[in-house]
Amino acid sequence: MMAGYLQLAYFELPKFWRRMNLEGVKPDNFTFASVFTGLAALSEFRLGLQVHGQLVKCGYGSDICVGNSLCDMYIKNQKLLDGFKAFDEMPSSDVCSWTQMAAGCLQCGEPMKALEIIYEMKNVGLSLNKFTLATALNACANLASMEEGKKFHGLRIKLGTDIDVCVDNALLDMYAKCGCMTSANVVFRSMDERSVVSWTTMIMGFAHNSQTKEALQIFDEMRKGEAEPNHITFICVLYACSQGGFVDEAWKYFSSMSADYGISPSEDHYVCMVNLLGRAGCIKEAEDLILRMPFRPGSLVWQTLLGACLVHGDLETGKRAAEHALNLDRNDPSTYVLLSNMFAGGSNWDNVRSLRELMETRDVKKVPGSSWM
Structure with missing residues (x-):
């Protein structure tokens, strides 16, 4: 039943787990593996901690499948340090364990750490499979590191036909993000x-x-x-x-x-069209397209139009776009910054000052710029 819920209705799994405990049925290693996998998909961290405590009491922590599922539960809840602690406590680990940890680092925004995990995995004598290779290439793509990416491209060539399209897609993405479209092609x-x-x-x-x-x-x-x-x-x-x-x-x-x-x-397609028309200076046409949308436009569509008005100095349309965007999300600093820059471009310093005071009144903070370099 647990395995069935996991495949067809995993959101029902916590309720079924509690029922099992209430009826006094003791879980085994297969049960724990299924429950942790379901809780990972649901991001049920609090219940996951409780199940982890029960796992320690039952003594199934040495099972590699249970350990992998436990690590996955922590990673999917963005608890990378806890995931590594659970990983280090596993008495044995396989290629799935290492790949899962590398993928978890990638999900938590640590691509360099993901590559370190994969190199450490190679050092302990484990061979990369296609899932590990795809994870490594995705990490290289995130880092825009073509030097590292080429190393894994070499491994992909060595693996030969034992590769599926997902690895090659990751390879394409790596070269594209590194700006080398010749190699990607x-x-x-x-x-x-x-x-x-x-x-x-x-x-x-x-x-x-x-x-x-x-x-x-x-x-x-x-x-x-x-x-x-x-x-x-x-x-x-x-x-x-x-x-x-x-x-x-x-x-x-x-x-x-x-x-x-x-x-x-969808809204994303309309954003692209508004951005295109705005770049081309077709501000009126872009606004008309938004007004003809078959569903209510989101703030991003109006912010895109506002950005175009900033570039082309269309103050009146920009003010209308900003009004719509603020009505939808008054706490998004992007709208305030774009409108302020547009006022500043026209030397309307009184309006700039008023807008900055409004931001302070509403406790809206501008996100500071940062450089990857």
């Missing part, structure tokens, strides 16, 4: 199997690296091939059009979403 062309993620990664990679025409060529090639674009693909395509200033092409792709693929545009 070589990998892409050599892939025996390409998923929608493969095509989308290439489109976004070219767009991020200001190779807009190449991005749209990949998309046109995708539509003729074996993969059908999804809603994320269209976000990348519209972003590419925005980078290149291709207004007419963007409208064509935006219309084809629902007409050709049955995909209803």
Whole structure:
């Protein structure tokens, strides 16, 4: 029953666990493994601590499956130190244990630590599998470290056919985020199997690296091939059009979403279109598009329009956009900063001062800028 709930209705698992305890049925190692996995998916940290205490009393902590599930529960709750403590207390660990810890570091925003875990795993004599390799490549992508990424590319070549498309997708993403689209394209062309993620990664990679025409060529090639674009693909395509200033092409792709693929545009697609029109100076057209949206626009759409008004000095439209954005989220500092900069650009210092005082009154703090360097 626990395993069934885990697969089909994991949100019911805590209730079933409590019922089992009330009926006096003692859990075994399989039960603990299932419960920790379910609590990890639910981010039920408090109950997870209680189950961990029960695990210690029952003495099943030496089981490797239980240990892996326990570590996963801590990691999914962003408790990385507790996860490492549980990992260190495991009497034995396998490639799944190490890979899980590396992936957990990545999830908690520690890509360098993830690579350290993987190198330490190699030092203890364990071989990387495809999941470890994908995690390593994702860490390199997060760090934009092509030097490290090339090392794992070499390992991928050594593994040969014992690799699935997910590893190659991670490899594409690594090269794209490192700005090396030539290498990404070589990998892409050599892939025996390409998923929608493969095509989308290439489109976004070219767009991020200001190779807009190449991005749209990949998309046109995708539509003729074996993969059908999804809603994320269209976000990348519209972003590419925005980078290149291709207004007419963007409208064509935006219309084809629902007409050709049955995909209803979401707020993200409208944000891309507003950003595109704003960059092109079509402020009125961007505002009209927002007002025609089939659902209530979110604050991000209005902030995007406000950013365009800042660039082109359209004070009146910018004030309307800021009003809508503040009505939706009065505590978001981005709206205040954009509006303040627009007032400052027009030398309206009284309005800048009033806006800063309003921020202090509402206790809105501007997030300080930071440099990755």
